[in-house]
Amino acid sequence: MSMLVGHVYSELFSRRAVAADVEVLEVRHLCTNHYHNLNFSLHKGEILGISDVTSSDRFGILNLFTGRERLYSGEILLCGEKIAPLTPGNLLKHRMGFVVPLSAGTTLFPNLTVAENTYLLQLGKMSNPFGVLRPSMERFVMQELQDQRLFPSWSLNTKVKDIRMDREYEIMILLERWKRVAPHVLLLCDIFLDLDPVVKKRLWRELAEIAFRGAAIILFSSDFSEMFTLCDRLIELENGYMVEPQ
Numbered sequence: 001m002s003m004l005v006g007h008v009y010s011e012l013f014s015r016r017a018v019a020a021d022v023e024v025l026e027v028r029h030l031c032t033n034h035y036h037n038l039n040f041s042l043h044k045g046e047i048l049g050i051s052d053v054t055s056s057d058r059f060g061i062l063n064l065f066t067g068r069e070r071l072y073s074g075e076i077l078l079c080g081e082k083i084a085p086l087t088p089g090n091l092l093k094h095r096m097g098f099v100v101p102l103s104a105g106t107t108l109f110p111n112l113t114v115a116e117n118t119y120l121l122q123l124g125k126m127s128n129p130f131g132v133l134r135p136s137m138e139r140f141v142m143q144e145l146q147d148q149r150l151f152p153s154w155s156l157n158t159k160v161k162d163i164r165m166d167r168e169y170e171i172m173i174l175l176e177r178w179k180r181v182a183p184h185v186l187l188l189c190d191i192f193l194d195l196d197p198v199v200k201k202r203l204w205r206e207l208a209e210i211a212f213r214g215a216a217i218i219l220f221s222s223d224f225s226e227m228f229t230l231c232d233r234l235i236e237l238e239n240g241y242m243v244e245p246q
Contacts, residue, residue, distance in 0.1 A: 011088045012072060024184045024216045025096075030074035035064060040076070042185065042216045047207075049231035050220045054239050061220045062098055062189050065091065079184055092121070097178040098187040099171070108170060110161035114151055115142055117160060117165045118176045150176060168199045172206065179210050186210065204230060 025042035028242045033158050052060060052085070061071045065076065067086030079092045100107065119126065120142045126137040146153055150172060155163055156204050163169075171191055178186055188207075192200050207230065211217050223229050227234055236243040 024079055025218075026077040028075050028077070030076070031072045032064060032069035034060060034069060035237075038064075038232070038242060040235055042218065044214050044216055045211050046210050046233070047217045047219055047231045049227035049234040050218060050237065051222065051224065051227065052184070052220075052235070052237040053243075058128050059189060060186065061218065062100060063149060065098070065187060066097070076246070095181065095183045096185040096187070097181070097183040098176070098189070099174045099191050100189050108160050108173060113157050113159055114173060115145055115164070117158040117173050118145065119180060119182045137240065145176075145200070155214070157184060167195060168203065171203055175210065179213070179215075182213070183215050185216045185218065187221045190222055193219070193223065200226075 002023060019149040022044040023041050024044050027038050027040050050061060059068075065086060066088050068092060068163075071086065077087065077142070078096055081094065083090055083094055083096075109120070112120070122141070123133065126141070127133050142156060145156055147149065151169070195203070207217065219227060
């Protein structure tokens with residue numbers, strides 16, 4: 001691959017790898033309308049790249065995990081526990097997150113502020129038994145976000161609909177949202193496509209940090225250079241079958 005593009009990918013981007021032999025995800029003999037006998041596993045801190053050379057559907061893997069595709073056989077185990085039924089709510093319950101291509105419609109809530117969008121999945125822990133947000137917890141999160149300097153301080157209390165944001169900003173908010181709940185697995189569907197190389201590299205660093213903290217990541221991408229740069233292993237699909245895991 002390096003001979004084809006004229007440089008070594010490690011020279012452009014490097015990340016701290018997590019040497020963990022802890023299996024967090026196992027897919028066993030999964031068969032749907034489009035996928036046939038899929039078998040693979042994922043370990044803590046690992047980034048697994050999946051490409052489908054015969055399909056342009058960026059939601060294929062997402063549909064697989066969220067149950068939008070009819071499941072004929074097989075099972076998905078997260079931390080040894082079978083996920084059933086396969087629904088977005090059940091994935092969240094098992095701490096499996098996903099970020100879809102923003103071109104398909106953002107998952108930010110326009111009437112919430114930037115800060116509220118980042119700690120949205122923590123509201124249960126930040127609220128009292130009556131469902132009211134604890135002010136002390138909100139102040140703590142706000143201070144933490146300011147200290148991280150991921151977003152301009154003025155934007156934290158500004159509603160998303162009142163900010164003109166580019167894709168980098170939106171993706172950063174979504175990654176921060178999931179990072180704050182420490183997911184076991186994070187599924188990304190082609191979210192870095194067509195980004196400026198400098199912007200892409202900044203977001204890669206954020207993704208690498210999430211993996212370093214222990215999250216296992218599935219990166220479904222149509223950009224082979226991206227996968228060769230970021231991923232520990234690659235799986236190639238062709239007509240719904242696994243070609244050759246590496």
